[in-house]
Amino acid sequence: MITIKEIAERANVSRTTVSRVLNNSGYVSEDARKRVLHVIEETGYVPSAHAKSLRTKKTKVIGVILPKISTETSSRLVNGIDDVLAREGYQILLANTNLHAEKEIEYIRLLKSRNVDGMILSATNVQPELIQEICQLKIPFIMVGQQAEELTSVIFDEYQAARDMAGLLIKKGYEKIAFIGVDEADRAVGYLRKKGYLDAMKEHQLPVEESWLQKGIFDIDSGSECMKRIMESADSKPQAVLAVTDRLAIGALQYLRQNGYSVPDDVAIAGMGGSELSKYITPGLTTIDFSFEDAGREAALLILQKIKGEHGTGINRKVRYRLVERESI
Amino acid sequence: MITIKEIAERANVSRTTVSRVLNNSGYVSEDARKRVLHVIEETGYVPSAHAKSLRTKKTKVIGVILPKISTETSSRLVNGIDDVLAREGYQILLANTNLHAEKEIEYIRLLKSRNVDGMILSATNVQPELIQEICQLKIPFIMVGQQAEELTSVIFDEYQAARDMAGLLIKKGYEKIAFIGVDEADRAVGYLRKKGYLDAMKEHQLPVEESWLQKGIFDIDSGSECMKRIMESADSKPQAVLAVTDRLAIGALQYLRQNGYSVPDDVAIAGMGGSELSKYITPGLTTIDFSFEDAGREAALLILQKIKGEHGTGINRKVRYRLVERESI
DNA sequence: TATGTTTGTGGAATCGATTCCACATTGGAT
DNA sequence: ATCCAATGTGGAATCGATTCCACAAACATA
Structure with missing residues (x-):
């Protein structure tokens, strides 16, 4: 590989001067600058970022840890992050845990060893070991x-979002409302959304049957299964169902349609997530559109702030969400 | 930051010995090894990947250049790439051109400066400057x-895929088949798919009207517009339309339904891409499922081979595709 | 006893940049 | 003529690892 030393020799100057030209720093005569630039052009020299950041302690790389790469949520989040970071000359180093929570800590260490300037974690849990590692x-x-x-x-505001959605169903006149959630270890999606639903039901003095509460995982098939369990075991069939993700909702929808139920006439369905699917499926899925791009942009802005020195901790930025009412309820 | 030097001092050995422990190389006494490991544990020391790769010339990072981050195609591709690379301890450094072709070259240079061990480009064109830069x-x-x-x-095999799809429409009895394509600078999607369609039509001696050939960009709205142009300007309305991407097809579908046409009774629609949307939309969209995950895995395997030294150029790996027939035709 | 061989260790060079400091030259201002 | 600031340049240390080489001790073999 061609190095700064070779450029210096060819341009008949010192490495220092080449470095000055590269970084536009210090004094360099027009003559020397021209010679250096000419040699660089000629050789196609590209300075080694490694050597540079070994010295400067800056890499212009942000590590991003995702629970899964190919989900709409991750895509949109990364899109927002990149939107802001690219403008500032930063790049993203990806780490994918594939939903293995223990890998989060492992990747934090790996990214640290790679000297990233910052890290953004799309988290699925808040286990104390994780928090401690980060701290x-x-x-x-x-x-x-x-x-x-x-x-x-x-x-x-996961709690409020779920509560809003349950509230909307209730306002629409549904009283027997089932719920498809996920594991509560995921505090945001599992615990808080469920709490929002339960509190909305309680607020309106609506009973919740045990069999209406099902727990799935993050995919469409799981939504179908949960819906099946609800319809097969419920003493009294629900009139509506609130699923904590659009994919679960779509799975539920599939099950209902395949089993001769009409949506929303027999059972209404609402999801959460604002996925593209929700818009194009028939019937249109009522959902909550979380602006993941904005979340990504916000995270990127915060990390840039921190890099620039404004060290604040315990800051919480809440990103807005939008209730989207469609034909499924 | 804590360095190898400090570990050496604390463990009362030389930096060389610490390095040996770290890399399991050379002779180290059980005693020294234990002391070193103990200090490492104690301090939470993580060796700097930069310093390491400055010396070793290996980074265990692969640069991936995408035309757009948040598309299903990119997601699935990256997913496949990561699937293979993660197993081998490699990470992905992302670069997003946002469909600006000139940025491809820019990012290739940037990734080179970052000393990536290899690059994978999800390409949108084959301009000579790009090919030259890569060579x-x-x-x-x-x-x-x-x-x-x-x-x-x-x-x-973009050509054959498009030809197959056009062939399927023809076999189904459609004769007046319109086509929604994209710019032919994109040789794979723009040029080859169009050629496949045209050749299929020619093979069956079916005429193609000029107004049936529309060119859009990669999004749903563009599909609607193209469909509108087709339906408004065509002397003789087509019975079917083949769109080169699912999103264009879905846009076309939207337009037709909003304007009182029935799909597939009035106009049949086929897309290409095998998107998730195609499966859940009503009517189900007939499409070609390209296995982007497989393409990603294949690309990752090839890059690993190259890194290990098997230098072959001009190799072409064709990834399979599947015709998926649904209710839209 | 003399001569390898295995085992264990550290000094010092190296990777490719940046940056501090010393030094030289030039051109006003006094 | 003297002095000071601005301009321009390069030597050498530095960043944090790896790795070549020299060397020493312990042990085995001839």
């Missing part, structure tokens, strides 16, 4: 999707 | 989605 990290860190007192995070 | 690069490189003689690439 002792001396690198700017932003958590997205989950809240932790000690950290700077970008979150949605 | 003079002395870093393992894989091109995905477009073919170039001089390079190793992972592609689909």
Whole structure:
């Protein structure tokens, strides 16, 4: 590989001068600058970012840890992050946990060893070991999707969103409303959304049957299964169902249609997530559109702030959401 | 930051010995090893990947250049890439051109400066400047989605796929078939798919009207507009339309339904891409499922091979595709 | 006893940049 | 003529690892 030393020799100057030309710093005569630039052009020389950041302690790289790469949520989040970071000359180093929570810590260490200037974690949990690992990290860190007192995070008001959605169903006249959730270890999606639903039901003095509460995982088939369990075991069939993700809702929808139920006439369905699917499916799925791009942009802005020195912790940025009412309710 | 020097001092050995423990190389006494490991544990020391790769010339990072981050195609591709790379301890450094072709070259240079061990480009064109830049690069490189003689690439048989799909429509009895394409600078999607369609039509001696050939961009709205142009300007209305992407097809579908046409009774629609949307939309969209995950995995395997030394150029790996027939035709 | 061989360790060079400092030259201002 | 600031340049240390080489001790073999 061609190095700064070779450029210096060819241009008949010192490495120092080449470095000055590269960084537009210090005094360089027009003559020397021209010679250097000419040699660089000629050779196609590109300075090694490694050597540079070994010295400067800056990499212009942000590590992004995702629970899964190919989901709409992750895509949109990364899109927002990149939108802001690219403008500032930063790049994204990806880490994918594939939903293995223990890999989060592993990747935090790996990214640290790679000297990233900051990290953004799309979190699925707030286990104390994770929080502790992050706290002792001396690198700017932003958590997205989950809240932790000690950290700077970008979150949605999951509780209120779920409560709003349940409220909307109730306002529409539905009283027997089932719920498809996920594991409560995921505090944001599992715990808070469920609580929002339960509190809305309680507020309106509506009973909740045990069999109406099902727990699935993050995919469409799981939604079908949950819906099946609800319809097969419920003493009294629900008139509506609130699923904590659009994919679960769509799975539920599929099950109902395949079993001769009409949506929303027999059972109404609402999801959460504002997925593209929700818009184009028939009937249109009522959902909550979380602006993941905004969350990504917000996270990127916060990390840039931190890199620039404004060290605040315990900051919480709430990103807005929108209720989208469509034909499924 | 804590360095190898400090570990050496604390463990009362030389830096060399610490390095040996870290890399399991050379002779180290059980005693010394234990002391070193203990200090490492105690301090939470993580070796700097920069310093390491400055010396070793390996980064365990692969640069991936995408035309757009948040599309299903990119997601699935990256998912496949990561699937293979993660197993081998590699990470992905993302670069997003946002469909600006000139940025491809820019990012290739940037990734080179970052000393990535290899690059994978999800290409949208095969401009000579791009190919030239890649050829003079002395870093393992894989091109995905477009073919170039001089390079190793992972592609689909775009021509045959489009021809198959047009053939299917013809077999179904449709004779007046319109076509929604994209710019032919995109050789794979723009040129080859169009050629496949045209050749299929010619083969069956079916006429193609000028107004049936529309050109859009990669989004749903554009599909609606193209469909509108077709229906408003065509002397003789088509019975079917083949769109080169699912999103264009879905746009067309939207337009037709909003304007009182029934799909497939009035106009049949077929897309290409095998998107998730195609499966859940009503009516189900007939499409061609390209296995982008497989393409990603294949690209990752090829880059690993190249890194290990098997330097072959001009290799072309074709990834399979599947015709998926649904209710839209 | 003399001569390898295995085992264990550290000094010092190296990777490719940046940056501090010393030094030289030039051109006003006094 | 003297002095000071601005301009221009390069030597050498530095960043944090790896790795070559020299060397020493312990042990085995001839």
